[in-house]
Amino acid sequence: MAESGLLERIRALPLAPETRQGAALREYGRDEGFARRGRRSAPDAVVVPRTVEEVQAVVRLAAELGTPIVPWGTGSSLEGQGLALHGGITLDMREMNRLRRLLIDDFQVEVDAGITHPELNRMLRPHGVFFPPNPGAPATIGGMIGNNSSGSRAVKYGVTRDHVVALEVVLADGSLVRLGTRASKTSSGYDLVDLFVGSEGTLGIVTGAVLRVSPTPTVERGLVARFDTVDAAAEVVRAVLGIGVRPASLELLENSVAPVLAESSPLQPRPVATLLVACDGGEEAAVDSEIGAVTEVVAEFGGEIEATTRDQFRSIMSAREQLGPAVVRATGMPTLKLVDIAVPLSAFPDAVAFTRGVLDAAGLTGHVFGHAGDGNLHVLIATDSRDDAHWARASEAADEIVLGALALEGTITGEHGIGAGKRHLLRAEHGGAVDVMMAIKRSLDPKGIMNPGKILPDDASVGVGS
Ligand SMILES: Cc1cc2nc3c(=O)[nH]c(=O)nc-3n(C[C@H](O)[C@H](O)[C@H](O)COP(=O)(O)OP(=O)(O)OC[C@H]3O[C@@H](n4cnc5c(N)ncnc54)[C@H](O)[C@@H]3O)c2cc1C
Structure with missing residues (x-):
C-alpha cells in the first residue's frame, strides 16, 4: 500500500495514534551494524503508541492489510533487527x-x-x-x-x-x-x-x-591483570570461577586491544593479553576477599597486576564500552564489522587463536575481546562498507569465525542476535530445528507480518518476509 494510503488508514483508527513521516522516517532506516550495507530499510510509516490498545489497533490494521509491522526500541541492534527491510509500519515503543x-x-x-x-x-x-x-x-x-x-x-x-x-x-x-x-x-x-x-x-x-x-551492590572493586599469552588469561578465568568466586565482570582483551584502549583511558599501552576483573557486593570485607582471591590466582598463572586507582579502573571499563569508536580512530577505517560468538569456557583460548588466524590469513585488522566469563567473544574488524571488495573480505572472514564457533560446540551469537545479518547461518547451528522454528512462526504469525526477513533463513518461506 502507498505510504499516504497507509498513513490515512492509521490516522482513521478510532484511537488515532501519533504517526511520523517524511524525513523522520530516516532515523528508522539505521542501526548500528547491518544498515551500513545500504539496503532498503526505512518503513512506509512510523506509529508511536502510548497505550496497549493503540498497539492492538495498529497490529489489527497491519493484519487486515497484510502489511509488515516492526517493533522499534532505540534501534541499537547490530544485526539489522529493527530495520523495515520489507517496508510497512515501524512501531516506535519509546513513549x-x-x-x-x-x-x-x-x-x-x-x-x-x-x-x-x-x-x-x-x-x-x-x-x-x-x-x-x-x-x-x-x-x-x-x-x-x-x-x-x-x-x-x-x-x-x-x-x-x-x-x-x-x-x-x-x-x-x-x-x-x-x-x-x-x-x-x-x-x-x-x-x-x-x-x-x-x-x-x-x-x-x-x-x-x-x-x-x-x-544494588554498594561496594565495587576492580583489577587489571596482564599476561604474556591469551591462554594464561583464559586459564585464570576458569580458575577464578573454579574456586567459586563470581566476579561481576571478567573481560578479556587480546594483545592488540590494549594499545587502542590506552588512547582513551589510563590503561598502559603494552600489547599483552589483559583481564579486567570487577567484583561487587554489599560488604567491603567480602568484596576485598574476592579481589584478594583473584589476585592470588593471577599470580599463580604468571600474570601481573597493573596498579590502578578506582577512578582509573572505572575509566578503563567505560573506555572498553566505547572500543568501537576507538578502533575507528586508531585504524582510520570508517566501518566496523562486529562479530559476536560464544563457546564453552574451555574453548575460549582456541576461539581466540582461530579468530586471530582467520584475520591474519585474510589480511584484515581486527581486535578481539570478550566477556570471557561467559565464553562470549567479540571481534571488531576494521573495514569500509563503500569498498565492495574489502567489505566482502571482512564478511567472509566474519562468517568463517562464526562457523568456527560451531566447530567448538559454541553458538553463532552470544548476545547480539540473528536479525537479518546472520539468518543465513541459522541452519548451520540448528539444522532441522529451524523447521520447528518455522512451524512456530507460521502458527503465531500466519500472514508473516511480524518483523519479516529476520531470524529465519530465506528457505523459511513465511509470508511477506520470504
Ligand atoms: C555501542 C553498542 C554497544 C552494545 N553492547 C552490547 C552488549 O554489550 N551486549 C549486548 O547484548 N548488546 C549490545 N549491543 C546491542 C544492542 O544495544 C542490544 O541488542 C539492545 O538490547 C537493543 O535494544 P534496543 O532498545 O535498541 O532495541 P532495537 O534495536 O530497537 O530492537 C531490538 C529487536 O527487538 C525488537 N523489539 C524492540 N522492541 C520490542 C518490543 N516491545 N516487543 C517485541 N520486540 C521488540 C526489534 O524489532 C528488534 O528485532 C550494543 C549496541 C551498541 C550500539
Whole structure:
C-alpha cells in the first residue's frame, strides 16, 4: 500500500495514534551494524503508541492489510533487527515507558516495554535494587527482550532472559496475552516467556514485562591483570570461577586491544593479553576477599597486576564500552564489522587463536575481546562498507569465525542476535530445528507480518518476509 494510503488508514483508527513521516522516517532506516550495507530499510510509516490498545489497533490494521509491522526500541541492534527491510509500519515503543509497579518485596518490577534500562535503574536507585543486564547502549527493555541482550555483568547476574518473569504481548492478530507467572517457580504448561525472549519482534509485540531485580551492590572493586599469552588469561578465568568466586565482570582483551584502549583511558599501552576483573557486593570485607582471591590466582598463572586507582579502573571499563569508536580512530577505517560468538569456557583460548588466524590469513585488522566469563567473544574488524571488495573480505572472514564457533560446540551469537545479518547461518547451528522454528512462526504469525526477513533463513518461506 502507498505510504499516504497507509498513513490515512492509521490516522482513521478510532484511537488515532501519533504517526511520523517524511524525513523522520530516516532515523528508522539505521542501526548500528547491518544498515551500513545500504539496503532498503526505512518503513512506509512510523506509529508511536502510548497505550496497549493503540498497539492492538495498529497490529489489527497491519493484519487486515497484510502489511509488515516492526517493533522499534532505540534501534541499537547490530544485526539489522529493527530495520523495515520489507517496508510497512515501524512501531516506535519509546513513549510506552512507565514503571508500572514496584514489587520490591518480591524483587520484581513491572514496566512498559519502552522504558530504557538506564532510566529504569535511575528510578530503582532509591529502592536499593537494580536491573543488572547492561548492553553497551541505553536500550529499551522491549529491545533487550527482543534480542536477549546481556553485557559485561552476565557472568554474575545472568542475561536478560534470566530476568524476565512474565510478559504482556500483542499477538499478530491484535489479541493480548499474558505469559508467565509472578510465582518463584512453576511447572505450568509450555514456557512461552522463554519463546518470546530473543524472538526479535517476529512473534509479537511485547507491551509490558515483569522483571526480576537484584539488591544494588554498594561496594565495587576492580583489577587489571596482564599476561604474556591469551591462554594464561583464559586459564585464570576458569580458575577464578573454579574456586567459586563470581566476579561481576571478567573481560578479556587480546594483545592488540590494549594499545587502542590506552588512547582513551589510563590503561598502559603494552600489547599483552589483559583481564579486567570487577567484583561487587554489599560488604567491603567480602568484596576485598574476592579481589584478594583473584589476585592470588593471577599470580599463580604468571600474570601481573597493573596498579590502578578506582577512578582509573572505572575509566578503563567505560573506555572498553566505547572500543568501537576507538578502533575507528586508531585504524582510520570508517566501518566496523562486529562479530559476536560464544563457546564453552574451555574453548575460549582456541576461539581466540582461530579468530586471530582467520584475520591474519585474510589480511584484515581486527581486535578481539570478550566477556570471557561467559565464553562470549567479540571481534571488531576494521573495514569500509563503500569498498565492495574489502567489505566482502571482512564478511567472509566474519562468517568463517562464526562457523568456527560451531566447530567448538559454541553458538553463532552470544548476545547480539540473528536479525537479518546472520539468518543465513541459522541452519548451520540448528539444522532441522529451524523447521520447528518455522512451524512456530507460521502458527503465531500466519500472514508473516511480524518483523519479516529476520531470524529465519530465506528457505523459511513465511509470508511477506520470504
Ligand atoms: C555501542 C553498542 C554497544 C552494545 N553492547 C552490547 C552488549 O554489550 N551486549 C549486548 O547484548 N548488546 C549490545 N549491543 C546491542 C544492542 O544495544 C542490544 O541488542 C539492545 O538490547 C537493543 O535494544 P534496543 O532498545 O535498541 O532495541 P532495537 O534495536 O530497537 O530492537 C531490538 C529487536 O527487538 C525488537 N523489539 C524492540 N522492541 C520490542 C518490543 N516491545 N516487543 C517485541 N520486540 C521488540 C526489534 O524489532 C528488534 O528485532 C550494543 C549496541 C551498541 C550500539
